[in-house]
Structure formats: structure tokens, C-alpha cells
Amino acid sequence: MTVKFYKYQGTGNDFVIVDNRQNVFDKNDTKRIKFLCDRRFGIGADGLILLENDNTSDFKMVYYNADGNESTMCGNGGRCIVAFAEFLGIFKNTTTFNAIDGMHTAKIEDNLVYLQMKDVDTIQRFSTHHFLDTGSPHHVQFVEDLKTFNVKAEGEKIRYGAPYNQAGSNVNFVEKINQNTFAVRTYERGVEDETLSCGTGVTAVAIAMYDSGESTSNTINLNVEGGQLKVSFDKVGNTYKNVMLIGPATQVFKGEIEC
Ligand SMILES: N[C@@H](CCC[C@H](N)C(=O)O)C(=O)O
Numbered sequence: 001m002t003v004k005f006y007k008y009q010g011t012g013n014d015f016v017i018v019d020n021r022q023n024v025f026d027k028n029d030t031k032r033i034k035f036l037c038d039r040r041f042g043i044g045a046d047g048l049i050l051l052e053n054d055n056t057s058d059f060k061m062v063y064y065n066a067d068g069n070e071s072t073m074c075g076n077g078g079r080c081i082v083a084f085a086e087f088l089g090i091f092k093n094t095t096t097f098n099a100i101d102g103m104h105t106a107k108i109e110d111n112l113v114y115l116q117m118k119d120v121d122t123i124q125r126f127s128t129h130h131f132l133d134t135g136s137p138h139h140v141q142f143v144e145d146l147k148t149f150n151v152k153a154e155g156e157k158i159r160y161g162a163p164y165n166q167a168g169s170n171v172n173f174v175e176k177i178n179q180n181t182f183a184v185r186t187y188e189r190g191v192e193d194e195t196l197s198c199g200t201g202v203t204a205v206a207i208a209m210y211d212s213g214e215s216t217s218n219t220i221n222l223n224v225e226g227g228q229l230k231v232s233f234d235k236v237g238n239t240y241k242n243v244m245l246i247g248p249a250t251q252v253f254k255g256e257i258e259c
Helices: 030-037 075-087 151-160 199-211
Strands: 002-010 013-019 047-052 059-065 094-099 102-109 112-116 123-125 130-133 137-142 170-178 181-188 193-195 219-224 227-236 239-247 250-258
Touching: 002 075, 013 075, 030 047, 047 075, 059 075, 075 094, 075 102, 075 112, 075 199, 075 239, 075 250, 123 199, 130 199, 137 151, 137 199, 151 170, 151 181, 151 193, 170 199, 181 199, 199 219, 199 227, 199 239
Parallel strands: 013 047, 059 094, 137 170, 181 219
Antiparallel strands: 002 013, 002 250, 047 059, 094 102, 102 112, 112 239, 123 130, 130 137, 170 181, 181 193, 219 227, 227 239
């Protein structure tokens, strides 16, 4: 089989994207998806995304982690597929697309993708961390000296430990820079390593920081290893609404691969 693909990155979280509007891609071939994401034997990516037709919106996003398994929402992947859909001429100004966690609206302005994320009304607060679902599950924890922190080793322990166990959680380690800026490093489930950025992760961090009173701003800057993201939201009652993930998304190269 020959697969035509595009490679995108959003603040260093990188994806193989395939235009599957003709249903040419075998979605159940976990081994092939894992191979395509392999950095030594394949193309190399944190995940693979299919762009498909959808009856009720401009397109559908189907997301797989680098381990080959379909997973929950990917925020950076969402921003990248919006840039890809614009490149394909699917929309001009604003778009609506279907993903595993429901409908998303998005726009591109000044080379930044604005992606509306799902509302968040449930936040679990613990003395050491927060846990919340922003489309994907996220553990959010403050650490000291984030720069030298062993994200892979410590993230792995939390991801596989109780209460998350095999189903797992993504794990975000955070350091406060100022009132509305936080540095974040994320261990990603399904990649089973640190990635350079995680969109649903920084969204979880921004909401957790506001929720815990660490920030009083509803627009929060997130410094990740691969660049800078912004998250804004409105708190209405106990629900975070109009949650917007904002940042760049770039096409890196395209090609075809035998697999
Ligand atoms: N990179 C993503 C998150 C992708 C899903 C995650 N690995 C999971 O399985 O929960 C993002 O940008 O949000």
C-alpha cells in the first residue's frame, strides 16, 4: 500500500496527516499506524490524524497516538488539521469539525489557529495536583526546577500508577513564571514519553491555574518546550466555556510511503 501523507507540527507536537476523504486508509491496522509514526523506521510523529468527510460539519478528525491506537482529543492535532483543511480549500474563514469529543469551531488569524475546546465542568482537586478532562485526561502538578525535572521517569510513574493505571492519564508538570504565564512540560499517554507540547494539556493547566487561584486572568500564556501557546476561557457558574486554544500550526513536508 502507498500512503500519501502530510507532516504538520504545532509547537513541536508533530503529526502525520492523511486525507482520507476517499476512505483509502485501513483504520484498524494498528501496526501500520505505529510504523508510520516510528521515528527510525517510519516517517516519525507523536500521532497520526485522518481527515474524513462528515455529514454535519466541514470534516471529521480521527486521532491515533504514536502507539497506533485511536485515542481521545488532541488539541495540537486539532490545530494542525484545521491548518490542513484550510490548505485543502475546505474552508476559508471559520470552520466546524467533528472529533471524538464533539464539535469544534476554529479560525485562522495572523497565522495562528484558534481552536475552541470542549466546556469543562468537572475538576478534581487534590493537595498535590488537579485532574481534569479537556478532551483528554490530564493530571496537573506543580514542580520545582521544571527545566531539570525528569519528566519521562516521573510522568511514567504517575501515568501507570493508581488511580489511572492501564487506561492512564497524560501528566503535566508546571512552574509559575508570573500571574498569567506558566511553563509546562508534558508526559503523553500513547507516546509514552515527553512531547514538546500538548494542547489539551496546556488547556488543562490554564483552567487548573485559574481554578486554584494561581492566576486571576482568563487569558493564560503557556511556555512549552516547542514554543508558546495561549488559552482563554469564560467561567460561567461552575463551567469553563468558550475555551480557546491558540497557537501556530505548520506544514513541514509531504510525501508518500510504501507500507
Ligand atoms: N498531543 C495531544 C494529546 C493527544 C492525546 C493523548 N496522547 C492521549 O492519549 O490522551 C494534544 O495536543 O492535546
